[in-house]
Amino acid sequence: MTKETFEPQDATKFAKYTPLIEKYNQDVIDQMKMFDEAFYKKCLTQIPDEEELDSEPIDARKYLSLLSEEEQKIVNDYSIPDLTSKQLKGELTAVQVIEAYIKASIVAQLTTNCVMQFLIPEALARARELDAYLKNHSKLVGPLHGVPVSLKEQMNYKGKSTNASYVAYLENIAEKDAVSIGILRRLGAVFHARTAQPQGIMHLDTWNNINGRTRNPVSTRLSPGGSSGGESAIVAMHGSAIGHGSDIGGSVRAPAAFANLYGIRPTTRRLSLLNGLSSGKGQESIVAVQGPLARSIEELNMYMDVYINEGKPWEYDPLCVPLKWREPSLPAKIKIGVLYSDNLVTPLPAVTRGMKTVVEKLKADPSFEVVDLSERWYTEDEMLDTYNANLSLYTCDGNYVQESMFGPSGEPILPLTKHYLEFGGGKELSIYENRMLNAKRDVIKVELLENQFQDIDFILSPTYPGPSELPGESLYWGYTSFWNLVDYPNTVFPTGVIHDVKIDTSVPELKSNTYERMVWFDKAGNLKYDAENYINGPVALQLTGKRYCDEDLVAATQKIANLLKVPRR
Amino acid sequence: MTKETFEPQDATKFAKYTPLIEKYNQDVIDQMKMFDEAFYKKCLTQIPDEEELDSEPIDARKYLSLLSEEEQKIVNDYSIPDLTSKQLKGELTAVQVIEAYIKASIVAQLTTNCVMQFLIPEALARARELDAYLKNHSKLVGPLHGVPVSLKEQMNYKGKSTNASYVAYLENIAEKDAVSIGILRRLGAVFHARTAQPQGIMHLDTWNNINGRTRNPVSTRLSPGGSSGGESAIVAMHGSAIGHGSDIGGSVRAPAAFANLYGIRPTTRRLSLLNGLSSGKGQESIVAVQGPLARSIEELNMYMDVYINEGKPWEYDPLCVPLKWREPSLPAKIKIGVLYSDNLVTPLPAVTRGMKTVVEKLKADPSFEVVDLSERWYTEDEMLDTYNANLSLYTCDGNYVQESMFGPSGEPILPLTKHYLEFGGGKELSIYENRMLNAKRDVIKVELLENQFQDIDFILSPTYPGPSELPGESLYWGYTSFWNLVDYPNTVFPTGVIHDVKIDTSVPELKSNTYERMVWFDKAGNLKYDAENYINGPVALQLTGKRYCDEDLVAATQKIANLLKVPRR
Structure with missing residues (x-):
């Protein structure tokens, strides 16, 4: 390829x-x-x-x-x-x-x-x-x-x-x-x-x-x-x-x-x-x-x-916060909110199996308490709205900077480049519109602290819909980009679960939104999931903590890793 | 009035x-x-x-x-x-x-x-x-x-x-x-x-x-x-x-x-x-x-x-940094860089006298070392460019939000409101232009750490050109807004110097830039300084520290206040 x-x-x-x-x-x-x-x-x-x-x-x-x-x-x-x-x-x-x-x-x-x-x-x-x-x-x-x-x-x-x-x-x-x-x-x-x-x-x-x-x-x-x-x-x-x-x-x-x-x-x-070097100079909607x-x-x-x-x-860098890497402080019982799906794109079978495997192990361990977050998570419509805002913020200068960096060489625009240049329609927004999206972002940032995180310590979710991906096919960013939007820190850790062509075969019930269709169907409308594609694909999950509590997040990840006993790669 | x-x-x-x-x-x-x-x-x-x-x-x-x-x-x-x-x-x-x-x-x-x-x-x-x-x-x-x-x-x-x-x-x-x-x-x-x-x-x-x-x-x-x-x-x-x-x-x-x-x-x-409530929702160029x-x-x-x-x-607020108010850490000898003028607008006589009074006292005290910053400060042209950028960032949505907040009541637009709505020409910028101004801001933020602050602990400067101001006449923000632009923290402290109609009479040598003229001359081009205007006007100066070192800044201000012995108001 x-x-x-x-x-x-x-x-x-x-x-x-x-x-x-x-x-x-x-x-x-x-x-x-x-x-x-x-x-x-x-x-x-x-x-x-x-x-x-x-x-x-x-x-x-x-x-x-x-x-x-x-x-x-x-x-x-x-x-x-x-x-x-x-x-x-x-x-x-x-x-x-x-x-x-x-x-x-x-x-x-x-x-x-x-x-x-x-x-x-x-x-x-x-x-x-x-x-x-x-x-x-x-x-x-x-x-x-x-x-x-x-x-x-x-x-x-x-x-x-x-x-x-x-x-x-x-x-x-x-x-x-x-x-x-x-x-x-x-x-x-x-x-x-x-x-x-x-x-x-x-x-x-x-x-x-x-x-x-x-x-x-x-x-x-x-x-x-x-x-x-x-x-x-x-x-x-x-x-x-x-x-x-x-x-x-x-x-x-x-x-x-x-x-x-x-x-x-x-x-x-x-x-x-x-x-x-990047296209991000002076961009601070998503840092x-x-x-x-x-x-x-x-x-x-x-x-x-x-x-x-x-x-x-x-x-050396006045933008950095002089916050020491502190001793972690974890509760005796760590409360983990579990999000099997972001309500927008349904994960592939191996990922859901990986989630379930980890949740079972967490449930069996007295140092963890597991809370199903699905009830208090955003609805499909809310997530759609948020993801659209998220994508718009990546392109809201009308891709002016990116294009000015590609232009002088006349280099080919690769398919996944075309894909992201079209995020949010690739439309140039006004400063006012940009600010309103920032404000929407900040509302969610506060809601997460007040609602979803109110009585839990961390959120466990997929990192990506699939157990890795085919080249050129990483189309949906939502599982990760949501956390960039609101700037809550994350770790990723291997679960020990690997995609299995024999087990991970059945297609779950799907939603009909654009992003679900983008992930599960080809442009002709045919289901594109083929278990053969993901041979050897690992399932590594994402743990999210409160802002600036990176130390606690890492310590909790370490506890989960100890529980999962995945050997050092 | x-x-x-x-x-x-x-x-x-x-x-x-x-x-x-x-x-x-x-x-x-x-x-x-x-x-x-x-x-x-x-x-x-x-x-x-x-x-x-x-x-x-x-x-x-x-x-x-x-x-x-x-x-x-x-x-x-x-x-x-x-x-x-x-x-x-x-x-x-x-x-x-x-x-x-x-x-x-x-x-x-x-x-x-x-x-x-x-x-x-x-x-x-x-x-x-x-x-x-x-x-x-x-x-x-x-x-x-x-x-x-x-x-x-x-x-x-x-x-x-x-x-x-x-x-x-x-x-x-x-x-x-x-x-x-x-x-x-x-x-x-x-x-x-x-x-x-x-x-x-x-x-x-x-x-x-x-x-x-x-x-x-x-x-x-x-x-x-x-x-x-x-x-x-x-x-x-x-x-x-x-x-x-x-x-x-x-x-x-x-x-x-x-x-x-x-x-x-x-x-x-x-x-x-x-x-x-403010017009600043989602605005993050100057926070x-x-x-x-x-x-x-x-x-x-x-x-x-x-x-x-x-x-x-x-x-309660995920935008706040979980940084404790720490014990201050001050060097045995505090090195203070002194900026009598920002090279753009010359302060009124009382303010310069206040600066000199404080500097003399600092020089006489072995716990302070005073460094004249004028040599390593930005030139008049650089400051002009920076201040213009600073002002543009206040209005770069084309005042869309402000006007949408004034509009529904039809309330009068006051003279100082007109003044700031015209900052940077009151011109709507594109997101790209906004980002380039942000980038310019960030360059200055880094330069300050690497250059002006490289071997000093704090910067002493005027807070405002005058010893307070007549109503409706506060036209120049540069002494304070520069530090909002780069987000370095400041304190203000009284010096004990009060404007004196007998002493603070002579007009210093003036520059010819727009802002100097705005402060010192009326629209007809006549010098507007009249010592009588500022009777009882106090001189309180500004001390600036490194980002997030607010504790040290306050501790240094306390040392200066102890030295100046201005009674609690």
């Missing part, structure tokens, strides 16, 4: 960018080769070709066997605290760690096409520096000393092309690092890969006109989600210890769920967004956030803790 | 509202009479008539001698902690406290016309309740037990007209209390008066078509500032122990300065704005805040502390 081609908007303009794209992509290949040509060649001989990867439900992680046993141990078995404590004890060096992770990221790239830009020489140099520091000072530079962290490419990286997958920005060289990069570097992180995001950074999928489409490690013919799909792919492939993504409508959570990972979309203004993806909730918790408490983003 | 009349936009419509206005204002008179007719009549005989108040520089506080000695002691001498501790010790009752304050507020009303609506029966009933509670439980209900707090009228008060001075909203009965009112009530506050704000809540003056113009207690022919000018007048008249105002361009700070009080414009999202005005910085500090730490606004 990476071979699928789309017509450029302006062929003449686009032709001028073709050499830049080729050069940009060639650098990825060159860096892989230069790092270890023998390893690279061995990978090429064993990893299937693109056509096979695109069409078969291949679990790409099996190719991690291309790494040596010691390397596999490093990337598979050691958590972030293991990596740092082993360095401190002299059992591992930062160079050993990054070399193993670079190899895994090469396997990740060759199977999933998740990397936009490697930073291999920089990573090796930094690892040597860290080793020298540890040797000379007998201490780590910080809690992420020698930890390989992958970065969503849209974050400014000083001196490097920062294009956010806009072809026209291939030669946009960042003058300053993103504030988050500075913080992570001071904490000791090593950066070896900048990962892919979709065109416009606005698909729940990852496909762009620079490096093409990214695949899902759990099944290479599936989408890794998006827009932080490069991150979900590389983290799920053990190509980095933790990934730094961003989310304005589901862009951390959909990828985390699709690749069976843990993810956090924190409340806005806790992690810094400063110095990055984007950065958030991490990882293989365990413990690692996410530790990451948030050190980023906030030691990184102090507010010292 | 209250007699000055303005043509309604639509005389037929407006005529229908005249009886409502009369009835609304009559209630103020009725409540004063009903409370204590003898006292009311005594006030009427001693307090000069409106014409005299409007034309003479009368210090209205002298009419507090109309209160008994014991009442004067209560309203003049006891701080908030005195009031609560005396109640706890049985030396005072809540009823005694509120009765004294009601009398002072009647004097305030008859001299300054600061009250839109009295709540005298409610206040007395509440005080009786509090006395009973204390008797039965031997403890206070909270840290504001029996403390008279005045409320800017625009805050929703359940069951009462909440009109924000829009004539068309006279019959708008609030269904819910403002979140702040709920919090203050739970802390024990007693509400006896809702105070005036100007038309549209957008003058640095207080003048509307419902209750007319409010006067400044320091000189009744001067403006009390605005838009929280009802608050500055009542607090400076000792008609309440503390006043709860709001600020989107200087509306707490200008009134505090004009009436020689302390005021705080905290960082946004620390106090709740929820449930109030309003609520903030208190009081006679001492210690009382303001205590108020912020209990409002935030005991009131927990985030439990």
Whole structure:
């Protein structure tokens, strides 16, 4: 499917960018080769070709066997605290760690096409520096000393092309690092890969006109989600210890769920967004956030803790709130409101089964109390109205900024780009209309606190209607974008439930609204659900907490993860 | 000047509202009479008539001698902690406290016309309740037990007209209390008066078509500032122990300065704005805040502390940040950057003299270090550009909302209303243009942290060009609105310097930009500065801190106040 081609908007303009794209992509290949040509060649001989990867439900992680046993141990078995404590004890060096992770990221790239830009020489140099520091000072530079962290490419990286997958920005060289990069570097992180995001950074999928489409490690013919799909792919492939993504409508959570990972979309203004490229400059109706993806909730918790408490983003970014990552405070009995459906789009069978499985386990555990939220949730009509408002807010400048960023290169407009440019009719609103939608948003934000959250601690819901998705088919954002609209924080966690072609077959009773039809039917009106499509598709669910209570949310997720006993990926 | 009349936009419509206005204002008179007719009549005989108040520089506080000695002691001498501790010790009752304050507020009303609506029966009933509670439980209900707090009228008060001075909203009965009112009530506050704000809540003056113009207690022919000018007048008249105002361009700070009080414009999202009437629904380019005005910085500090730490606004308003009012952390030597002028409008002589006086005292004190910021401040051109952006953001919906709120009543558009409706040309912008202005704002917000604030702790500057202002003449907002634009918190504190007709005579060298000319020259191009205008005008300055470091800012203000030794008003 990476071979699928789309017509450029302006062929003449686009032709001028073709050499830049080729050069940009060639650098990825060159860096892989230069790092270890023998390893690279061995990978090429064993990893299937693109056509096979695109069409078969291949679990790409099996190719991690291309790494040596010691390397596999490093990337598979050691958590972030293991990596740092082993360095401190002299059992591992930062160079050993990054070399193993670079190899895994090469396997990740060759199977999933998740990397936009490697930073291999920089990573090796930094690892040597860290080793020298540890040797000379007998201490780590910080809690992420020698930890390989992958970065969503849209974050400014000083001196490097920062294009956010806009072809026209291939030669946009960042003058300053993103504030988050500075913080992570001071904490000791090593950066070896900048990962892919979709065109416009606005698909729940990852496909762009620079490096093409990214695949899902759990099944290479599936989408890794998006827009932080490069991150979900590389983290799920053990190509980095933790990934730094961003989310304005589901862009951390959909990828985390699709690749069976843990993810956090924190409340806005806790992690810094400063110095990055997107279409969102000055837009504050729905505010984007950065958030991490990882293989365990413990690692996410530790990451948030050190980023906030030691990184102090507010010292560099005046938009950040100087709120410490606090000790969580959970009640003796955690009350969880359960939302099987958002009353707009009915989830696919595997997701509903996943919800039921988790709810049963919660009910059986005395530390949880489960409340069915369906009675006090918004009606279908209310949700329709809210979702329409939500979508309008994404496009209410009449897509002026997005189009001004696509235009200069004449790049093709991909199908999912067309899809989101038509959100809310793609209509330009007046400032007054924009404000009225903001006001509607704020009413819901208050209602949630007063009503739905009045006597519960967290809300459990699907992350996405399906157990991951086919490329180009992530059409409905509502399960995640609703929470961006109102800015309540979320985590995503694997349930252990995987789509089953034998079990997850029967189509539930469906509603007739536009979005339900969009998800369940094709344009000709035929039911499009085919259980075969979702082979290997994981069910990872979403937990939502009150604003700024991210610590409690993460602690509750940890309790649920302990209950579910899903092994660390 | 209250007699000055303005043509309604639509005389037929407006005529229908005249009886409502009369009835609304009559209630103020009725409540004063009903409370204590003898006292009311005594006030009427001693307090000069409106014409005299409007034309003479009368210090209205002298009419507090109309209160008994014991009442004067209560309203003049006891701080908030005195009031609560005396109640706890049985030396005072809540009823005694509120009765004294009601009398002072009647004097305030008859001299300054600061009250839109009295709540005298409610206040007395509440005080009786509090006395009973204390008797039965031997403890206070909270840290504001029996403390008279005045409320800017625009805050929703359940069951009462909440009109924000829009004539068309006279019959708008609030269904819910403002979140702040709920919090203050739970802390024990007693509400006896809702105070005036100007038309549209957008003058640095207080003048509307419902209750007319409010006067400044320091000189009744001067403006009390605005838009929280009802608050500055009542607090400076000792008609309440503390006043709860709001600020989107200087509306707490200008009134505090004009009436020689302390005021705080905290960082946004620390106090709740929820449930109030204004034109700002859904507008988030420049976010309003609520903030208190009081006679001492210690009382303001205590108020912020209990409002935030005991009131927990985030439990009621999801827009509030759950950031405790922390222990301040000040360096051993506080570094203060001094900005004598914003490079756009040159302050009047008294203000510059006040700045110099304070700077000399700071320089002489080893706990302060003073840095002249003029070298690293923005140039005149940059400030012009920023101020134009700032003004445009106030009107960028093309004044659609404001006009829709004035329209139905056909009320006259007052001169200062015309003035702000023309901010930025009063031009409707596109959402894209709005976003670009937001982006410009955010750049400045970051620059301030990286440059101006890089090695200093606070910025000292004028609050307003003049030592208060003539009614209808508060034309330039830049000294305060700049900080709303970038959302850095401010305090205002009296310096002890009062305008002196003999000293403050010479006109400084002036610039030629529009705003300098607007402040210093009349429309015919003649210099309009006349030292006689500002008799009794106080100089109160503005201190600015880093975002969310409101606690440190207040603590530093307290240190400066200790140094200046200005007696509690």
